[in-house]
Amino acid sequence: MKCAKCGGVAVIGMPQHRLNLCAEHFAEWVPSMVQRTIERYAMFTPNERILVAVSGGKDSLSLWEILVRLGYQTEGLYINLGITHEDYSDNSQRYAEAFAASHNLRLHVVNVRETYGQAIPDLARARKRGARACSACGTVKRHIMNRVAYEGGFAAIATGHQVDDEAATLLQNVLRWQAGYLLRQAPVLPSTHPKLARKVKPLCHLYERETAAYALVRGIEFVDQECPFSVNAKTIFYKGILNQLERRSPGTKMQFYLSFLQAREEGLFRREAPEVELAACRRCGQPTTAEELCAFCRLWETAPRAQSE
Amino acid sequence: MPTATIKYHKREWTVESGMTVRAAIEKIGLDPYAVLALRDKKLINDQTIIEPGDEIRLVNVISGG
Secondary structure, eight states: OBOTTTSSBOSEEETTTTEEEOHHHHHHHHHHHHHHHHHHTTOOOTTSEEEEEEOSSHHHHHHHHHHHHTTOEEEEEEEEOOOOGGGHHHHHHHHHHHHHHHTTOOEEEEEHHHHHSOOHHHHHHHTTOGGGHHHHHHHHHHHHHHHHHHHTTOSEEEOOOOHHHHHHHHHHHHHTTOHHHHHHOSSEEOOOBTTBOEEEOTTTTSOHHHHHHHHHHTTOOOOOOOOGGGTTOHHHHHHHHHHHHHHHSTTHHHHHHHHHHHHHHTTTTOOOOOOOOOEEOTTTOOEESSSSSOHHHHHHHTSTTOOOO | OOEEEEEETTEEEEEETTSBHHHHHHHTTOOTTTEEEEETTEEEOTTOBOOTTOEEEEEEOOOOO
């Protein structure tokens, strides 16, 4: 398999692009794809400060490295969720910190247990829905990302979601026709409130396989552990199904996602509903659609030893 | 029969050399879209022919998000 640019040995074949590239040209191609994605969706400009949410994994650390290479102003945020099984959270934090140190970048670290008194496994147990730790985790991460972005004056929060993440989420939402979720799935979620940060997904035109290959080619060390709560996660199951389709017909995942975005753009999922009014949460002050407490603060209400922010 | 080794997490397989990385991945029951292959710590494409004595490490590329 030869590189389409130089004829050298290719390290990766991307049938959906009919493109094979060597390490050197692949390492150039990926940032150019990301730059095009940033411009296509008007995600942010070089004058804006971006908060990159990093987990210590291949996608978020690759994203951070690419944005730095492209010359964007970035700082990182690592949220330690307090998952102690096989030292998962602390180990992931070490990868995020090592990356920031080696690239001379600023990393903000929020430790959920130290800040709020309890960690994700405690919250999951308190809800008696151990299998639904992912939902509590999502609420906690969204709240903290938004708080740090607002307090730090960042223009946007960038996350490492790639095509496989987006297509798997889309498949789950389509199977249940979750119109509300479909409306909110986009490469850019604009800020709808002064205290609500814009969210962007600059890797949303890359396959997960490509972000992993990029990390390997660029020597980015990332945590290879899977979150213990996600081992049987539906997302992995749906990604497997999408990969089966991809094997039969390369480009299916990308087409599925991009066609959805186009349909969304054309108003296929638009509802004739009034804009939802956002009010300040009575406890933390963050914008919420609820009348009193936001989803994050309600989460701690149900936890027996919850501490206020 | 000349062989090579494939390692993935804590598991290890012995495979015949002479086949492609992709064929070997399928033969041991893994999804070629879910892993990448490294030889001597360097990424190799899945059409690479496995040489006798090769030690190939597979890296998982699918995460739960």
